[in-house]
Amino acid sequence: MTEAKKKLVEVKAKMSGVFYRKPAPEEPFYVEVGTIVKKKQILALLETMKVFQKIKSPVNGKVVEIFIENEIPVKDDEVMFIIEKE
Amino acid sequence: MFLKILIANRGEIALRVIRACRELGIKSVAVYSEADAGSMHLKLADEQVCIGPAISTKSYLNIENIMKAAKETGADAVHPGYGYLAEKQEFAIECEKNGIVFIGPTPANLSLAGDKIAAKRIMAEAGVPVIPASPGSIDTIEEAKEFCKDIGYPVMVKASGGGGGRGIKVCRDEETLIEDFPMAKIEGRTAFGNDEVYIERFITEPRHIEFQVLADKFGNTTHLGERECTIQRRYQKLIEESPSPALTPELRKEMGAAAVKAARAVDYFNAGTVEFLLDKSGKFYFMEVNSRIQVEHPVTELTTGIDLVKEQIRLSSGEKLGYTFDDINLRGWAMECRINAEDPDRNFLPSPGTVKDYHPPAGFGVRLDTHLYQGYELPIYYDSLIAKLISYNLTREGTIQVMKRALEEFKIEPLKTTIPLYLKVMDDPFFREGQFDTGFIEKFLPEEDDDDDYDDDDEDE
Structure with missing residues (x-):
């Protein structure tokens, strides 16, 4: 894979909700900046009205930016992650 | 009769209780989280107390803050609504300790209602019909066949570690039991790390x-x-x-x-x-x-x-x-x-x-x-x-x-x-x-x- 082919992909919230970077308070974060992720790998959870949705990576690649702190609400369409596509 | 009731809830059920209080001439205290400052239950209650941030564990489930609100407003009773603290024995006991009436069942009732297995045992002893089930785990297919002959088909073979509909096999007859019983044990072991299964009668189209x-x-x-x-x-x-x-x-x-x-x-x-x-x-x-x-x-x-x-x-x-x-x-x-x-x-x-x-x-x-x-x-x-x-x-x-x-x-x-x-x-x-x-x-x-x-x-x- 050459530098020129690298592409940044935004992962946006499809609805407003509370952003969780880990499955339970005592667990580690799903991913950190620099984590190599596979397509469909879980990046975070979003809780809206007591329903949890998995936020998955849309591509194979590397997490380059995480915009939201753990347990902070996000708005509809807000960018949560940037993934550098492999 | 009570003079002032604190409603430890939000949404429609908070309104429901406030309305009952109004009709009975009892003063009402609404509690709310920071996310609920614009909520309807605050408009209808006589007093309003903020009990914490948006996340429920820090507000509507926060026993300490709710008790503090009840004492500060001089409420002599608390109505928990449904959900949140309504069935938490700890909350009912805390109310009692503080001389505030918990409007609901006794702490002993709450504890038993939360223990489904103990509740079923007591009901069976009292002569209330319960679904026939094996008292403990069933280990061998011979045991399983014998038990199912007693209770009648169809049956459910359930992994002890399962839950929410997972780890369940429905067997219509002995033939499927012979096939599925070992499967249930294997699945229990791989999915829940526990190959114990028990059996109960399956109720069709209930x-x-x-x-x-x-x-x-x-x-x-x-x-x-x-x-x-x-x-x-x-x-x-x-x-x-x-x-x-x-x-x-x-x-x-x-x-x-x-x-x-x-x-x-x-x-x-x-x-x-x-x-x-x-x-x-x-x-x-x-x-x-x-x-x-x-x-x-x-x-x-x-x-x-x-x-x-x-x-x-x-x-x-x-x-x-x-x-x-x-x-x-x-x-x-x-x-x-x-x-x-x-x-x-x-x-x-x-x-x-x-x-x-x-x-x-x-x-x-x-x-x-x-x-x-x-x-x-x-x-x-x-x-x-x-x-x-x-x-x-x-x-x-x-x-x-x-x-x-x-x-x-x-x-x-x-x-x-x-x-x-x-x-x-x-x-x-x-x-x-x-x-x-x-x-x-x-x-x-x-x-x-x-x-x-x-x-x-x-x-x-």
Whole structure:
């Protein structure tokens, strides 16, 4: 894979909700900046009205930016992650 | 009687309790989280106390802050509503310690209702029918065959470590038992790290029927008839009615007597619900006791004329029950639709947002319990139940007509709600005939995949 082919992909919230970077308070974060992720790998959870949705990576690649702190609400369409596509 | 009641809840049930307090001339204290500063229950209560940030564990589940609010406002009783702290024994005990009356069952009732296995054992001992099940794990196929011969097919082989419908094999006969019993053990070991399984009778096409009970502190207990709660999705009730189209007067009498027996067996106090499964042949089995006022209580109120929240308050203040089921004039038919801010076409995905165009239904036979208003912004932190629409008429057919008309009138734009689903149900010939079981709602829903994520569309090249 050459530098020129690298592409940044935004992962946006499809609805407003509370952003969780880990499955339970005592667990580690799903991913950190620099984590190599596979397509469909879980990046975070979003809780809206007591329903949890998995936020998955849309591509194979590397997490380059995480915009939201753990347990902070996000708005509809807000960018949560940037993934550098492999 | 109490002078001031603190309502440890939010949403429609907080309004419900505040209204009862107003009618009884009791002052009310609303508590709220930072996300609920614009909530309707604050407008109707006499006093308002903020009990913490948006996240429920820090506000509506925060026993310390709620106790502090009760003491500061001088409330002499607390009504917990449903959910949150309503069935937390620790909260009831904390109220007691602080000299504040917990409007609900005793701490012992709450503890037992939370222990389903112990509750079933006590019910079986008291002579209330329970689903035949192996008392412990079953280890060998020979044991399994023998036990199933005793209780009769079909049976469920359940992994002890399983839950929420997982790790269950339904066996229609001995042949499938021989095939599936070892499978259940293997799956239990790989999925839950435990190959213990137990077996219970499988109830085919069951209905969920529950009985409202009331009990005072002097040992007087009555039931108030049944609620039909069969129409559910993933164990969440959607439509409830009273009476049930499945019950004859004889069966009602028999099940009502069993419900009272169940309540007495655990020295139950205040309002509660005894849940049963009813099979096609009219056999019924105890499931659990719900030790709280339930979401669907209005259908019982309409057919009995008894205000259940006022009864909870009255009984907690130490008054006697004063009547039995035979004294009640049951009249007409009531039905409730739970309006959720969810999209039934997209796997019941929540639909938060601001209510921009609001038109509530009204007219003869309509009751609406809701905290919605024009301009209300639904917090993302709490349950998606936004309204309970209840219809009443002398006949079931008439009640369905009222419900359909009221659903058509109800506008909550631009939110997605379960209203369109209920409109389809009201027109369904089987529903109109009262013919349904717990799997009824499936035929109205698009097929789901097992994976519990909603945003699964891939980014293609």
